Amino acid sequence: MPVNLQAPRAQDLFPVAGVRIGVTEAGVRKQGRKDLSVFLLEPGAAVAGVFTRNRFCAAPVLVCREHLAAGLGIRAIVVNTGNANAGTGEDGLARARATCAALARHLGIAPEQVLPFSTGVIMEPLPVERIEAGLPAALADAQPDHWLRAAEGIMTTDTLAKAFSRQVQVGGRTVTITGISKGAGMIRPNMATMLGFMATDAAIAPALMKPLASELADGSFNRVTVDGDTSTNDSFVVIATGKAGNAPVTSLDSADGAALKAAMLEVARLLAQAIVRDGEGATKFITVRVEGGRDGDECRKVAYAIAHSPLVKTAFFASDPNLGRILAAVGYAGIDDLDQTLIDLYLDDVHVAVKGGRNPAYREEDGQRVMKQSEITVRVGLGRGSAADTVWTCDFSHEYVTINADYRS
Amino acid sequence: MPVNLQAPRAQDLFPVAGVRIGVTEAGVRKQGRKDLSVFLLEPGAAVAGVFTRNRFCAAPVLVCREHLAAGLGIRAIVVNTGNANAGTGEDGLARARATCAALARHLGIAPEQVLPFSTGVIMEPLPVERIEAGLPAALADAQPDHWLRAAEGIMTTDTLAKAFSRQVQVGGRTVTITGISKGAGMIRPNMATMLGFMATDAAIAPALMKPLASELADGSFNRVTVDGDTSTNDSFVVIATGKAGNAPVTSLDSADGAALKAAMLEVARLLAQAIVRDGEGATKFITVRVEGGRDGDECRKVAYAIAHSPLVKTAFFASDPNLGRILAAVGYAGIDDLDQTLIDLYLDDVHVAVKGGRNPAYREEDGQRVMKQSEITVRVGLGRGSAADTVWTCDFSHEYVTINADYRS
Numbered sequence: 087m088p089v090n091l092q093a094p095r096a097q098d099l100f101p102v103a104g105v106r107i108g109v110t111e112a113g114v115r116k117q118g119r120k121d122l123s124v125f126l127l128e129p130g131a132a133v134a135g136v137f138t139r140n141r142f143c144a145a146p147v148l149v150c151r152e153h154l155a156a157g158l159g160i161r162a163i164v165v166n167t168g169n170a171n172a173g174t175g176e177d178g179l180a181r182a183r184a185t186c187a188a189l190a191r192h193l194g195i196a197p198e199q200v201l202p203f204s205t206g207v208i209m210e211p212l213p214v215e216r217i218e219a220g221l222p223a224a225l226a227d228a229q230p231d232h233w234l235r236a237a238e239g240i241m242t243t244d245t246l247a248k249a250f251s252r253q254v255q256v257g258g259r260t261v262t263i264t265g266i267s268k269g270a271g272m273i274r275p276n277m278a279t280m281l282g283f284m285a286t287d288a289a290i291a292p293a294l295m296k297p298l299a300s301e302l303a304d305g306s307f308n309r310v311t312v313d314g315d316t317s318t319n320d321s322f323v324v325i326a327t328g329k330a331g332n333a334p335v336t337s338l339d340s341a342d343g344a345a346l347k348a349a350m351l352e353v354a355r356l357l358a359q360a361i362v363r364d365g366e367g368a369t370k371f372i373t374v375r376v377e378g379g380r381d382g383d384e385c386r387k388v389a390y391a392i393a394h395s396p397l398v399k400t401a402f403f404a405s406d407p408n409l410g411r412i413l414a415a416v417g418y419a420g421i422d423d424l425d426q427t428l429i430d431l432y433l434d435d436v437h438v439a440v441k442g443g444r445n446p447a448y449r450e451e452d453g454q455r456v457m458k459q460s461e462i463t464v465r466v467g468l469g470r471g472s473a474a475d476t477v478w479t480c481d482f483s484h485e486y487v488t489i490n491a492d493y494r495s
Numbered sequence: 496m497p498v499n500l501q502a503p504r505a506q507d508l509f510p511v512a513g514v515r516i517g518v519t520e521a522g523v524r525k526q527g528r529k530d531l532s533v534f535l536l537e538p539g540a541a542v543a544g545v546f547t548r549n550r551f552c553a554a555p556v557l558v559c560r561e562h563l564a565a566g567l568g569i570r571a572i573v574v575n576t577g578n579a580n581a582g583t584g585e586d587g588l589a590r591a592r593a594t595c596a597a598l599a600r601h602l603g604i605a606p607e608q609v610l611p612f613s614t615g616v617i618m619e620p621l622p623v624e625r626i627e628a629g630l631p632a633a634l635a636d637a638q639p640d641h642w643l644r645a646a647e648g649i650m651t652t653d654t655l656a657k658a659f660s661r662q663v664q665v666g667g668r669t670v671t672i673t674g675i676s677k678g679a680g681m682i683r684p685n686m687a688t689m690l691g692f693m694a695t696d697a698a699i700a701p702a703l704m705k706p707l708a709s710e711l712a713d714g715s716f717n718r719v720t721v722d723g724d725t726s727t728n729d730s731f732v733v734i735a736t737g738k739a740g741n742a743p744v745t746s747l748d749s750a751d752g753a754a755l756k757a758a759m760l761e762v763a764r765l766l767a768q769a770i771v772r773d774g775e776g777a778t779k780f781i782t783v784r785v786e787g788g789r790d791g792d793e794c795r796k797v798a799y800a801i802a803h804s805p806l807v808k809t810a811f812f813a814s815d816p817n818l819g820r821i822l823a824a825v826g827y828a829g830i831d832d833l834d835q836t837l838i839d840l841y842l843d844d845v846h847v848a849v850k851g852g853r854n855p856a857y858r859e860e861d862g863q864r865v866m867k868q869s870e871i872t873v874r875v876g877l878g879r880g881s882a883a884d885t886v887w888t889c890d891f892s893h894e895y896v897t898i899n900a901d902y903r904s
Contacts, residue, residue, distance in 0.1 A: 141833035142826025142851070173822040175836065175852020208819020209853050318823045396805070396891075397899055404900030410617020413582040414727045417551025424550035427584065442551070443584020444618050482805075484896050490806055491813035 104327025112220025115168030367485030399482030407453030428469030513736025521629025524577030776894030816862030837878030
């Protein structure tokens with residue numbers, strides 16, 4: 087059961103001028119599932135992506151990087167589920183390229199104008215012939231208002247589709263932002279999530295796209311974790327079609343640029359948090375906030391140590407305020423000169439530990455009250471400086487084990 | 496159910512001349528449990544310890560370090576379960592010192608000659624008055640042949656006591672080594688395990704004790720992980736009573752020194768592996784061997800990434816050869832210039848992946864056969880050099896979640 091996450095409704099998702107989406111059932115791994123999606127972009131769209139830092143990155147990730155570097159202008163995106171085309175060596179690369187070539191032939195464009203994405207089981211050959219066979223149906227389905235279908239079409243172990251939309255004024259024009267994401271396990275994105283796609287019709291100077299995509303990923307997908315496993319296929323793509331008619335945004339620090347970035351970040355964060363809310367087996371949504379660090383890096387280290395500790399995560403699952411486990415995780419997070427006598431710990435508004443020891447005023451029933459909530463903020467004070475950072479995670483339940491012990495079968 | 500681990504039998508454990516052990520029920524946390532153990536050492540014993548690197552180390556760990564540094568000669572060890580005396584601030588230190596002072600009064604020695612150890616729940620005040628009240632009964636129980644009682648007396652979530660004994664010839668004398676350990680969760684020792692105690696009656700030059708303890712921990716407790724959580728209380732203590740009558744070992748590289756060290760390492764490794772075999776919810780014992788690294792450090796990084804991945808651990812639990820998960824963990828282990836096209840993966844004798852892709856000769860049923868075993872070796876070749884290292888871990892089951900969601904209640 088996702089934590090405080092609703093299924094998106096088609097009517098809440100604004101189409102983005104310049105983007106059409108088609109989805110079909112290609113039977114990549116199983117029959118009767120939407121598993122093949124295409125995004126068709128009108129000429130002139132600016133596109134940037136950020137990709138997994140996993141050194142075992144998947145074939146489609148390698149091909150995406152090549153095709154973005156080719157600079158011919160991206161005109162299409164093709165996404166399959168059921169097979170990650172990762173751990174597949176040279177043959178996997180050939181199959182990812184074949185997918186792009188097949189879609190390019192249909193559209194009369196160059197293969198380098200297509201970005202391929204795959205998600206699903208690792209180390210099995212991509213059934214490229216099924217994808218090729220499915221392309222005509224996907225193309226015939228292409229419509230501007232198919233964002234919800236696409237959100238459904240990229241799901242794997244997700245229990246709900248993830249899609250959000252916002253509109254914002256940029257240069258006197260109403261600009262639309264719509265994004266989708268997928269992912270529920272093998273989630274500790276490093277540069278991006280499993281798969282996230284976001285489009286806006288705003289005009290944005292092409293040179294801004296790459297830093298914008300990095301900043302958005304950094305404030306959203308790079309701050310969530312389900313199980314600490316950085317995927318081989320993490321990809322986050324940002325598209326700006328330029329159809330809104332605004333004067334192109336040439337600086338992210340201008341009033342227009344800042345407004346647009348804030349709205350895009352909001353969508354990115356909702357998409358990233360939705361992945362945690364729908365994390366495999368999740369019953370709680372946990373915000374881990376670490377303050378008082380010397381720099382953001384050490385705050386993140388501590389936050390991730392807490393967010394990845396199986397002991398902390400099972401205590402949240404049990405609603406058991408066994409909060410010493412959080413202190414233990416702070417201690418092994420890797421800050422060598424940490425002074426435990428400066429550590430503070432809060433659970434929402436409850437001050438649990440002070441100067442590294444139990445707060446004399448702390449009462450177990452107060453901790454218990456917060457632990458029973460479905461949304462909990464853990465706040466740690468390091469007492470070393472003024473930096474802070476936040477990550478979002480979920481608890482660790484029986485259901486996680488069940489899902490991951492049964493995923494392939 | 497522990498994996499291929501038998502309960503030790505009292506008759507298999509050799510007493511160590513110069514060490515007497517007493518155990519009692521002090522009711523530290525619950526009634527009817529052996530939870531207080533004392534080790535009494537004759538004058539002249541050489542003692543060294545290695546302790547957790549968790550910066551949130553427990554009060555008894557801080558006091559142990561002080562007392563070893565004081566150099567008065569250690570004469571007694573006191574261990575309680577039920578309460579870790581960690582995350583307890585200044586008050587916790589005072590309580591650890593009070594425990595030592597109480598035992599010292601009974602024995603007519605200095606408090607600095609006592610080493611205190613605690614294990615159990617974190618961030619609750621140590622009930623030192625119950626420990627003090629229990630000391631007379633523990634002292635009255637002291638006998639040389641109580642190693643099994645001590646192994647039972649230090650258990651927390653362990654399902655079996657852990658104790659091993661060996662004898663070896665050193666300088667023409669038969670020398671005895673006996674050790675015990677405890678721990679089943681919050682296990683990723685860094686310098687030591689939860690608790691391990693090992694004694695020999697061999698005479699060893701005091702200056703060798705500290706490097707010997709480090710080497711033993713490094714080859715045993717520092718190579719195992721259950722859940723990646725480095726405890727606040729990890730401690731491993733090595734005692735040499737010198738009662739065997741051998742000419743003191745003055746070099747670990749001499750024939751005698753090497754023979755003694757090898758036997759002690761064997762006992763340390765059995766104790767450390769026993770912790771994994773009895774890991775919370777463990778159904779399988781996994782050896783992760785990483786070869787072909789540039790140095791041992793990067794081999795360990797990769798081995799721990801595999802050993803800590805919840806996805807890998809749940810796949811082992813399910814006996815599902817979902818081996819792409821292992822490749823993914825190799826990829827995110829933190830070797831920035833890793834070349835995925837050089838990676839080999841073996842499951843016991845089955846060659847699963849070659850050059851970063853699925854081995855064409857690999858058959859799912861071969862992977863399945865190995866995954867069903869209770870003891871499995873994962874072997875990864877990095878193709879970067881000639882270094883290698885090994886860690887031992889267990890799988891991740893429903894039972895782990897159950898144990899850790901219920902531990903305090």
